[in-house]
Amino acid sequence: xxxxxxxxxxxxxxxxxxxxxxxxxxxxxxxxxxxxxxxxxxxxxxxxxxxxxxxxxxxxxxxxxxxxxxxxxxxxxxxxxxx
Numbered sequence: 001x002x003x004x005x006x007x008x009x010x011x012x013x014x015x016x017x018x019x020x021x022x023x024x025x026x027x028x029x030x031x032x033x034x035x036x037x038x039x040x041x042x043x044x045x046x047x048x049x050x051x052x053x054x055x056x057x058x059x060x061x062x063x064x065x066x067x068x069x070x071x072x073x074x075x076x077x078x079x080x081x082x083x
Contacts, residue, residue, distance in 0.1 A: 012052065019045045 023045055026038040 016049065
C-alpha cells in the first residue's frame with residue numbers, strides 16, 4: 001500500500017508541474033486561443049489541488065469513522081446504548 005501511495009504522490013507532483021509549465025507556456029504564446037487556454041490552465045492549477053486536498057480530507061475522516069465503529073463493535077459494547 002505504501003508503494004501505491006508513493007507512486008500516486010509522484011504522479012501528482014508531475015501532474016502539478018506540468019500544469020504550472022502549461023500555464024507559463026500559454027501566458028507566453030501569442031495566438032488568439034492562448035487567452036482561453038491560459039484561463040483554463042490557471043483555473044485548473046487552483047481547482048485540482050483544492051479538490052485533491054478535499055478528497056484526502058474526506059477519505060481520512062471516513063477512514064477514522066469506520067475504524068471507530070469497528071473498535072466499538074470489536075470491544076463488545078456500543079456507545080449508542082449508553083444514551
